Structure formats: structure tokens, C-alpha cells
Amino acid sequence: MQRSDTLTTDVRPPPSDVSGAVGGGRWSAPSLARSLRTGAPVLPFLLYVFLGLGIPTIVIVNLAFRTKSGHLTFQNIRTIASGGQYLLGFETSFKLALVTSIVPGIVGTALAYAIATSKFESLRRGVASASGVLANFGGVNLAFMFVATIGAVGLVTSWLARIGLNPWDHGFSLYKLSGVALVYMYFQVPLMVLVITPALGGLRPAWREAAENLGASSWRYWRHVGLPVLMPSVLGSMFLLFGSGFSAYATTEALTGGTIALTPIQIGAFLQGNVLSGQENIGYALGFGMIVILLLSVLAYALLQRRSSRWLQ
Amino acid sequence: MASVVADNFLGSETPMAPFSTGPRRRIRWGRGLIMLLAGAYFLIPIYAALHFSLQDNNGNFSLAPIRAIPSQPGLGAAFWLSARLAIVTTVLTMALMVPTVIYVHLKLPRLKRAMEVITILPIVIPPIVLILGVLHASPLWLKSSPYMLSLVYVILAMPFVYRSLDAGLNALDLKTLVEASRSLGAGWLSTLWRVLVPNLRSAILSATVLTVALVLGEFTMASLDLWETMPVWIVNFSQTNAHVSTAVAMLSLIATWLLLTLIVSLDRSQSRRSRRRSRLT
Numbered sequence: 325m326q327r328s329d330t331l332t333t334d335v336r337p338p339p340s341d342v343s344g345a346v347g348g349g350r351w352s353a354p355s356l357a358r359s360l361r362t363g364a365p366v367l368p369f370l371l372y373v374f375l376g377l378g379i380p381t382i383v384i385v386n387l388a389f390r391t392k393s394g395h396l397t398f399q400n401i402r403t404i405a406s407g408g409q410y411l412l413g414f415e416t417s418f419k420l421a422l423v424t425s426i427v428p429g430i431v432g433t434a435l436a437y438a439i440a441t442s443k444f445e446s447l448r449r450g451v452a453s454a455s456g457v458l459a460n461f462g463g464v465n466l467a468f469m470f471v472a473t474i475g476a477v478g479l480v481t482s483w484l485a486r487i488g489l490n491p492w493d494h495g496f497s498l499y500k501l502s503g504v505a506l507v508y509m510y511f512q513v514p515l516m517v518l519v520i521t522p523a524l525g526g527l528r529p530a531w532r533e534a535a536e537n538l539g540a541s542s543w544r545y546w547r548h549v550g551l552p553v554l555m556p557s558v559l560g561s562m563f564l565l566f567g568s569g570f571s572a573y574a575t576t577e578a579l580t581g582g583t584i585a586l587t588p589i590q591i592g593a594f595l596q597g598n599v600l601s602g603q604e605n606i607g608y609a610l611g612f613g614m615i616v617i618l619l620l621s622v623l624a625y626a627l628l629q630r631r632s633s634r635w636l637q
Numbered sequence: 638m639a640s641v642v643a644d645n646f647l648g649s650e651t652p653m654a655p656f657s658t659g660p661r662r663r664i665r666w667g668r669g670l671i672m673l674l675a676g677a678y679f680l681i682p683i684y685a686a687l688h689f690s691l692q693d694n695n696g697n698f699s700l701a702p703i704r705a706i707p708s709q710p711g712l713g714a715a716f717w718l719s720a721r722l723a724i725v726t727t728v729l730t731m732a733l734m735v736p737t738v739i740y741v742h743l744k745l746p747r748l749k750r751a752m753e754v755i756t757i758l759p760i761v762i763p764p765i766v767l768i769l770g771v772l773h774a775s776p777l778w779l780k781s782s783p784y785m786l787s788l789v790y791v792i793l794a795m796p797f798v799y800r801s802l803d804a805g806l807n808a809l810d811l812k813t814l815v816e817a818s819r820s821l822g823a824g825w826l827s828t829l830w831r832v833l834v835p836n837l838r839s840a841i842l843s844a845t846v847l848t849v850a851l852v853l854g855e856f857t858m859a860s861l862d863l864w865e866t867m868p869v870w871i872v873n874f875s876q877t878n879a880h881v882s883t884a885v886a887m888l889s890l891i892a893t894w895l896l897l898t899l900i901v902s903l904d905r906s907q908s909r910r911s912r913r914r915s916r917l918t
Contacts, residue, residue, distance in 0.1 A: 362744060362745065363745065365736065365737070365740045365744075366737055366740060366741060366745065366748065368733065368737070369733055369734070369737040370755075372733055372791070372792075373755055373758075373792070373795075376771075376788060376789060376791065376792040377758055377759065377762065377767070377792050379770070379774050380762075380767055380769070380770025380771045380773075380774050381762055381767075381770060382770075383770040383773050383774045384766065384769055384770040384773075387773065431671075431675075434667075434671050435671055435672070435675050438667070438668040438671050438672055439672075441668070442668070454679075458679065463854055463855075463856045463857075463868060464854070464856050464868040464871050464872055464886060465854070465868075465871075465886045465887070465889065465890050468686060468871070468875070468882065468883045468886045468887075469682040469683065469685065469686040469886075469887075470682055471879075471883075472682070472685045472686040472688070472689035472690075472883055473681060473682040473685035473686070478685060478689075479681075479684070479685035479688055479689065480681060480685060509678070510678075510679070510682070513675070513678075567760060567761075567763075571763030571764075571765060571766070573763075573764065573765040573856075573857045574855075574856035574857045574860075574868070577856070577857075577860070577872075578856065578868075578872050588763075588765045591765050591766065591769060592765060592857075592861060594769075595768070595769065595772065595861045596861070607769060608769060608773075611765075611766040611769045611770070614763070614765075614766050615761060615762055615766060618760070618761045618762070618763065619761050622757060622760055622761050626757075
């Protein structure tokens with residue numbers, strides 16, 4: 325009896341698939357323990373995300389609703405919502421993000437289409453890799469490039485001044501909203517090209533041929549076939565661009581030195597200690613507001629992306 | 638930047654099918670015009686910045702700003718700090734992400750959806766907001782070390798790295814590879830290191846490239862955490878000499894591009910070679 329007992333415990337069921345080998349779970353073990361063991365290798369990752377992302381977020385949300393001494397309050401949110409510079413910051417950021425998502429959204433789609441239908445393989449490849457670099461390119465180098473280009477003594481400014489069209493004499497300033505928007509296009513357009521190109525692949529040539537065989541003009545093709553198919557992807561990508569424009573900090577900070585009232589800039593100022601007494605936790609409330617807005621735009625992106633994905637199969 | 642979907646970044650080996658529209662041969666002005674405008678918009682600032690960085694203070698052509706670079710105070714230290722951060726971040730990211738993503742693909746495909754959601758979160762909580770919480774939550778010993786930045790950069794890099802690795806793994810017949818390796822007697826570590834990592838080389842390379850580019854260009858967190866990395870140095874020094882500062886900015890840009898192209902072309906030639914080899918056998 326004793327012998328057969330040890331024998332049965334020794335003879336484990338052979339691993340039916342690879343998962344048995346790593347989980348090492350015995351068939352007799354409770355399934356909870358087994359699933360814990362199967363999940364264990366993912367734990368370091370989850371722990372890291374929790375420590376690096378979860379805790380800071382919890383801290384921000386918590387402090388957004390606290391007074392300096394730690395009491396629960398809605399005063400921070402109320403201060404922002406009641407107008408003044410912080411609400412203005414949100415408004416300006418919102419406007420900037422809106423402009424730098426709609427315009428690059430349209431331009432980027434047109435550019436992506438022009439490139440995708442181009443005959444030149446090397447052009448397509450070159451632009452694809454350039455977009456990858458430029459979309460991730462922002463911040464300091466970008467700000468410097470534009471100062472040298474269309475700053476008060478920039479190269480293009482001097483070209484335009486020579487023909488009597490100095491934009492600085494006509495109300496343009498690189499350090500105001502219009503200037504910042506112009507700079508943002510530099511990474512927003514490539515981002516749009518990157519995001520929208522796969523969706524363009526969903527436009528099958530057969531559809532265009534079918535439309536043409538049925539006598540549709542180019543315009544009618546776009547009106548009734550092309551745009552309806554692309555619309556969810558284009559809109560979804562614009563939401564992504566919105567998020568990117570809304571949260572950009574480095575470019576504006578390097579460009580304007582923090583003189584423009586955008587929410588990210590105000591958070592930066594808060595971290596550098598520029599804050600009124602009685603508003604010690606206002607920075608966290610600003611961060612909380614940004615999280616809410618970005619969450620909404622990423623959700624919209626994800627929903628529209630799912631809707632458009634059925635054309636991409 | 639929040640380019641979540643910049644996954645097919647450089648390794649876009651499979652361009653979309655060129656859907657040329659059949660026998661239509663009319664000249665397309667729209668296309669030419671938009672390419673021309675885009676080309677001007679993207680190339681002129683680069684030219685202008687190079688032009689500006691090759692000027693002396695009187696606006697005359699001069700190589701002085703370039704020659705002055707090596708002797709600038711603080712630049713060496715800033716460069717070395719950025720380089721260390723890039724290395725530490727890359728090693729940490731890969732050590733954390735590669736085994737996790739492989740494991741999820743192999744054993745817990747149900748978790749893929751959750752992984753996608755988790756790795757998109759750094760977009761929802763952008764650097765400027767994240768650093769708020771990080772500076773408040775981290776203990777002093779951590780805050781006083783520059784490597785705290787590396788720890789946070791790992792989070793920032795996650796969206797790109799995950800998508801890159803995910804795409805790479807989707808292209809592999811993972812189960813067959815692992816079973817073959819295991820049945821030939823390889824342990825898990827050896828399967829990971831000698832079978833999976835070589836097969837994922839492209840994906841890992843492009844993830845590395847993204848991570849390095851991100852760390853070298855990151856300004857928001859470094860400046861608010863008061864560490865003088867390369868981008869922070871460039872901004873600070875622009876008060877002293879804008880020409881030299883722009884020259885350094887352009888040099889670092891060119892260096893990054895060269896690095897990226899080098900890594901990608903290394904990968905291309907490698908995969909071409911292996912393709913040729915497999916055709917021969």
C-alpha cells in the first residue's frame with residue numbers, strides 16, 4: 325500500500341502541452357494555485373506598472389481632492405472651474421489641441437494617400453521611416469529648428485521680409501499660440517501619416533474600379549465609398565493627435581520659456597514652485613483634469629479604431 | 638510624443654500594397670502639390686537650423702560654433718548622463734518586457750487584450766502629469782538618484798516597446814518553436830535566449846531604437862527633476878550662446894538619425910543574408 329502510494333505521487337501526469345512544463349501544476353493541485361503559478365511570470369511586469377504608473381496616478385487623484393493639510397475638499401477643482409488663469413489654460417490647451425489635431429489630420433491623410441499610391445517604392449519606404457522618426461521628434465530640437473526658421477531673425481522670416489511680407493509685422497509670433505501650433509504640426513502630421521497608413525490599405529483598388537465601371541466620377545467615389553470607409557479611422561486618429569497635442573510640454577516650454585498659458589506649462593510651473601498660498605495642491609487637480617480629458621480621447625480613439633478594423637481584415 | 642501606433646516605426650518591411658488605380662494615366666497635380674508643400678515644410682526648418690548653427694554672432698558663415706562644442710562647460714557631463722540613462726533604460730525595459738510579452742503570447746493569450754490596455758496607459762497619463770505623482774510618491778533615496786528617471790522612462794517606452802514586440806511575436810510560429818526547442822532538450826532559459834530572442838531580433842532592435850530615441854530626447858521629466866541631460870543642457874545653454882546650442886541640437890539630431898539608420902540597416906542586411914541562406918538550403 326505504502327509503496328503504491330509513493331508510486332502514484334511520483335508518477336505525475338505527463339505535461340499535456342507546454343503549459344504543464346512551466347506551470348509545473350499537478351493535476352491534484354487546486355486550480356487557484358495553478359492559475360497563480362501560471363500567472364506568476366507576469367507578476368514582475370504588473371508590479372512594475374503598479375509602482376511606476378498606478379501609485380503616481382493614485383497620488384495625483386488623491387491629492388487633487390485634498391487641502392494642504394490633508395482634508396478632503398473640492399476647492400481645488402472649484403478654483404479651476406471658476407475661471408481665471410487655470411480655466412484659461414485648459415481652454416487654450418483645448419483650442420491648441422483641437423487645431424493641431426484637425427489640420428494635421430486632414431493634411432496627414434492627404435499626404436499618406438499621396439505617398440501610398442505613389443509609384444516610387446523608395447519614396448514610400450523613406451517617408452515611412454522619416455515619419456517614424458519625426459512623430460517621436462519634438463521638444464527641444466524642434467523648438468530650436470523653428471526659432472532658426474521663422475523666429476524674429478529666422479531664415480524664412482528674412483526671405484519673407486525681403487519681399488515685404490515679414491510675418492512678424494503682421495501679428496505673427498512664434499511664441500504665441502499660432503506659432504506654437506505651427507511647430508506642433510511638425511510632429512502631428514507624421515504621426516497622422518503613421519496612424520492612418522494601415523487604414524488606407526483597407527481601401528481596395530477593386531472598389532475604385534467597381535465604382536468607375538459603374539460610371540462614378542472620382543468625386544462620387546470619394547463621397548460614397550472612400551470617405552465613409554475611412555471616416556472612423558480618420559476621426560479616431562484625430563483623437564489620438566488631440567491627446568498628443570494636449571499633453572505636449574517640452575516643445576512649448578523650450579520655445580516660449582513658459583510664458584504661454586497651457587495646462588502642461590502650468591503644471592510645470594507648479595512643480596517649479598510657482599504657486600499661490602492656499603492653492604498648494606492645485607497642480608494635482610490640473611493633472612487630474614488632464615487625465616480625464618486624455619482618457620476620454622483615448623477611449624474615443626479605441627472605439628473608433630475597433631469600428632474601423634472590420635474594413636481592414 | 639504620444640505616437641502609440643508608431644509601432645511599425647522603422648521596421649516597416651511590408652509597405653501596404655501599392656493600389657495604383659489601373660490604367661488611369663492623368664497627371665495628378667494634387668499629389669505633386671501636397672508632396673512639394675510637405676517636403677518644404679519638413680526640410681526647410683532642418684536647413685534653416687543647420688544654416689543658423691554655422692554662423693558667428695554677426696551672422697557670417699563660420700565653423701566656430703561646431704569647433705566650440707567640445708569645450709563647452711557641462712556638455713560632456715550632460716552627454717554622459719544621457720548615455721547612461723539610455724543604457725540603463727534599455728536594459729531594464731528589455732529585461733522586463735521581452736520575457737513577459739513572450740510568456741503572455743505563449744501561455745496567457747487571454748491577457749493580450751489587457752496588456753494592450755495597460756501599455757496604452759502611459760498615453761493617458763503623459764510625462765508632465767506622471768512626474769507630478771512620481772516626485773510626490775518616490776522616497777528620497779530614489780529621488781536623489783538620476784536613475785529614477787530611467788525607472789520612469791521604462792514606463793514611457795512601454796507603448797512602443799509592447800507594440801513592437803507584439804507585432805514581432807505575431808509573425809512567429811511561437812508554439813512550434815518552443816515545442817521543438819523543448820523536445821530537443823533545451824531548458825527555458827536556453828529556449829528564450831537561443832531560440833526566441835534571435836527570432837525576435839528585428840522587433841527587439843526596433844524597440845531598442847525607440848527606447849534610446851525616447852531617452853535621448855526626453856526633456857519634460859529630466860528638467861522638472863532637475864537633472865541636466867542633453868536636452869536640458871541645450872535649453873539652458875541657449876541663454877549663453879544660441880548658435881552653439883542649436884549646433885549641438887542639430888548634431889544630436891543627426892547622431893540619433895545615424896544611429897537609427899545604422900541599426901535598421903544592420904538588421905536589414907542580416908535578414909537578407911539569412912533569407913538567402915534559407916533559399917540555398
